[in-house]
Amino acid sequence: MVRKISKAAVIGSGIMGGGIAALLAGAGVKVLLLDIVPFDLTDGEKEDPAARNRIVKTGMDGALMAQPPLFYSKKDAGLIEIGNLTDDFDKLADCDWICEVVVENLKIKQDLFKRIEAIRKPTCIVSSNTSGIPLKAMSEGLSPEFKQHFLGTHFFNPVRWMHLLELIPGEETSRDVLDFIEKFGEVNLGKGIVWAKDTPNFIGNRIGIQGMGKVMQEVVRQGMTLAEVDALFGPAMGRPSSAIFGTADLVGLDTMAHVMENSYALCPDDEERDTHVLPDFVKKMVENNWLGNKTKGGFFKKEKNAEGKKVKMMIDPATCEYVEFAKADLPCLTAAKAAETPAEKAKAILYGNDKGAKFAWSCCANGLIYAANRIPEISASIVEIDNAMKWGYALETGPFESWDMIGVNESVAKMEADGMAVPEKVKAMLAGGNESFYKVEGGRQYFYDFETEAYKPVKLSESALSLATCRADGKVVKSCPSVSLVDIGDDVFCVEFTTKMNALNREIIEFMGEVKDFALENAAGIVIGNQAGGMPGAFSAGADLDYVLGLCKGKKYAEMDEFLTLAQNGLKEIRYANLPVVAAPYGMTLGGGCEVCLGAADKIVGAADLMMGLVEMGVGLLPAGGGCTNLWKKFFFALPEPVQKDTDLAKLFVPVFMAIGMAKYSMSAKQAFGFGHMNPLADRIVMNRDLLIGEAKKEVLAMVDAGYAPPVKKPVPVMGEAGAGMISAQIFNMFSGGFLSEHDMLIVKRIAYVIAGGTVKEGTPIDEDVMYKLEREAFIDFAKEEKTIARIEHMLKKGAPLRN
Structure with missing residues (x-):
């Protein structure tokens, strides 16, 4: 039997259920919510279908209005049918997958699954998104056939944006069901799959919440401020900018406490x-309903001061009162800022001597030991724990x-010198001459397995391809500080x-x-892509604005023209070279990053x-x-040749x-297709970013x-x-408004003039x-404007556009 999921049901329409429904619809699955x-x-409402569906309609509306958006495209909502568990329960009979996302109450879940058992078709998979109730307890008394099709599918919130999907087998779940859901979750839903055991809070939350609890307790004990802690446990340590307390505000203190x-x-x-156990100051915050962003006040909030200026405030753990946010000033942070690599930054913090370093070390060392002690209790390997923390908590490294x-x-x-109890399994690893948990040999990554006391290969999807592993295996054939050319096999190079945010600079352009000269002699084809950490990440956030600003302020217009010509010609020459080129963008693909895709790739x-667009207008360019x-060309040449001759260019x-x-x-x-940045007849979407480079390579080989x-x-x-002329009135109306x-x-x-090709006749x-020259001339003229320079400076300083 070939399993397919043509129709799925999600039971429970809260933020999690709505998110799962939106994700399934985004994957092209019909959904019953x-x-x-x-x-x-009221008596008058009891027969009214709209009133009876009020709860699910509210949930659906919430999913549609959510920010960041839960839907890839709001058109996907057309695949979702809403209903209620009384009038529409029979519709579950034709579903291929039923995912339960109801309240964490064992009796309610048991009763629901008994009802589902009576109506589900024999091949239907049933899963629970629970995090605290054992699968065995939920499925107690149900048939062997039901249990063979039953498992845990633990999504993380917000569902679209969090990469992690923990899969939890039941004691009797069939291998066929587990293998199918693993592949469907990875390929169709774009998730990073982690196999967890049926233990409380599974992997991600078991490890993550312990780390947060330790930090909160140490804040009180060591007298740290929240600003200092979040500065230590933010980007400097390879963690998201929301760090510890900012993340708690995002999640909600009530959820964290639960x-x-x-x-x-x-x-x-x-x-x-x-x-x-929550410290007293956090308990008091929960009692006061200071729950984070959902209540506009948690560990941090913004309020107006005596002068009417909006300022950031933070909780003082000693008093549980808000005080004005004070930026962290710690020697270890200064040292980390000066360090170049992530490893050097982490060492600068953890092996320092100031109070910040001591705090960070006490919490991190505790967390490392705790993670090692959870094997094999919650996970069979270190890989599952590392992936759960990266994909569920947005850490750069597990x-x-x-x-x-x-x-x-x-x-x-250092741990032993500080009197910490290092796990015997870790000491045994070191005693055996194994000095790292991971290693790369022969193009494969291996992890240390505590059970066999030997290294095993890290399991990867057939389509997954790790650039980091290729680099570690000596596959870099050319490089400079800003860009590398990596051999990814089969005569394809990436x-x-x-650079930071993969911004484009002169070094990359040159x-x-x-690359073109090398590839023509040595390559079957080229992939343009990278695998920078974090979600959504940045394929390229655009041009190096510091460099552009320097040219503007120095009035180096000839150098600017030469740089732009170099960029235009470089992309153009790759595009017309006799080798296939596939761009693999993800996350921020803005400005110059978008131009690389439009200009160089087949x-x-x-x-x-994918956040893709030509956004130079925001910095006055x-x-x-x-x-x-190339956007104009992409629109025009996407049309079939017979249609091109009679096309109304105005459209x-x-x-x-x-x-x-x-x-x-x-x-x-999906929106990039709608904006014309991608062509549905030539380009395609990959749901899972982990598979992107591998899938791009497949496209190269297919073209070959x-x-x-x-x-x-x-x-x-x-x-x-x-x-x-056609849009001048529209522009004037927008100005007047x-x-x-x-x-x-x-x-x-001027943009209209450039896209129009100047002053020639229509058609x-x-x-x-000719259009390239018009682009360069306009860019240089804008660069001479003080307001453009102000916009660039504001973007560099604030990270947001200036309206002037």
């Missing part, structure tokens, strides 16, 4: 059980990867940007020319979470690395102008097998003078080099 009938219906209480109650033999970074021998010696294989030209001109002039960017790859021939350069018809400033007006008029075919 059910919830209970409200208890408070998970902690759950671990405390259900894990009586946990050696760190006491770390699951506990054991972090342990390797700071040196296992050195850290264990161009990997390595390197691209060298195809785009984009991750589902326009796309001049070929962005204007193409307006959306291209709006995309660039309004700095539109997608919030998903099909007898690849490079595209032929040909003129493209443009709107000419008619284009600028306050939607555009005078500087905006200056920029968008005139022009060479793309």
Whole structure:
């Protein structure tokens, strides 16, 4: 039997249930979203279908309005049918997967599963999104057939954005069901799969919540401020900027408290059980309903001071009162800032001597020991724990990867010197001459297995391809500080940007020319992509604005023109070279990053979470690395050739102008299709970012097998003078309505002129080099404007556009 999920049901329409429904719909699955009938219906409402579906409708509306968005495209909502557990229960009979997301109450879940057992078709998979109730207890008394199709599928919130999906087998779950859900979750839903045991809070929350509890207790004991703690446990240590207390505010202190209480109650033999007890100041916050972002006040909040200025406030653990936020000033943080690599930054903090270093060490060392002690209780291997923490808590490295970074021998010696109980299994590993938890040999990554006391290969999906592993295995064939060319096998090479946010600088542009020459002699094809950590991450956040600002302030306009010409020609030459090129963008693919995809690639294989667009307008500029030209070409040449001859160019001109002039960017790859940055006939979406480079490589090889021939350069018809005239009234109306400033007006008029190809007649075919020249001239003219310089400075300082 070939299993498929054509229709799924989600029972429970809260934020988690709504998120799961949205994800399934985004994967093209029809979804039945059910919830209970409200208890408070009046006599007049009891027969009203809308009133009976009020709870589920509220949940669905919440999912549609959620920020960040839970839907890849709101059109996906058309695949979701809503209903209630009284009137629509029979509709579960034709579902291939039923996912329960109801209240954490054993009796309610048992009763629900008994009802489902009576109606489900024999092949239907049933899962629970519980985190605290054992699967065995929920399925007690149900048939063997039901138990064979029953498992835990623990999504993390927000469902679309958190990569982790913990799968928990029941004692009798069939191997066929487990294998199918693993592949479906990884490929169709785009999740990182972690196999967990049926223990309280599984892996991610068991490890994560203990770490948070330890930090909160140590804050009181060691007298640290929340600002100091979040500075220590933020990006400096490879963690998200929300760090510890910011993350708690995002999750909600009530949710955090519930998970902690759950671990405390259900894990009586946990050696760190006491770390699951909330400090008094946090208990008081929960009592006061200071629950974080949902209540506009938690560990942090913003309020107006005596001068009416909005300032950030933070809780003082000693008094449980709000005080003004004071930026952390710790020697170890200064040392970490000066360090270059993540490992050096972590060592600067953990092996320092100031109070911040001592605090960070006491918490981190405790967490490393705790993680090691959880094997084999909650997980069979270190890999599952590391992945759970990276994918569920947005850490750049998991506990054991972090342990390797700071040196296992050195850290264990420090732990023992501090009187900590290092797990015997870790000491045995070191005694056996194994000095790291991971190693790379022969192009494969291996992990240390405590049970066999030997290294085993890390299991990867067939489509997964790790650039880090390729680098560790000596597969870098060319490199400079900003970019590398990595051999990814089968004569395919990957161009990997390595700057901060993968911003494009001169070094990268010059390197691209060298790549073309090398590839023509040595490569079957090229992938342009990288695997920077975090979600959604950045394929490339655009051009190096520091460099651009320096040219602007120095009035180095000739150098600016030369740089832009170099960028345009570099991308163009790769595009027309006799080798297939596939771009693999994900996350932030903005400005110059978008131009690389549009200008250099035959195809785009984009991750589902793709924020793609030409956003130079936000810094007072326009796309001049070929962005204007290539977006127009992508729109026009996407049309079949017979249609091109009779096309009304105005119908193409307006959306291209709006995309660039309004700095539109997608919030998903589906939206990128809608904006024209991706072509549904040539480009495709990969749901799982982990598989992106591997899937892009497959596309390269497919083009080679099909007898690849490079595209032929040909003129493209443009709107000419008619284009600028056509939208002038629209621009004026937007200015009059306050939607555009005078500087905006200056920029968008010139953008229209460039996209239109200048002052030629409508329909005139022009060479793309003519449009490239128009881009450069406009860019340089804007660079001379003080308001543009102000916009660039503001973006660099604040990370947000300035309206001037």
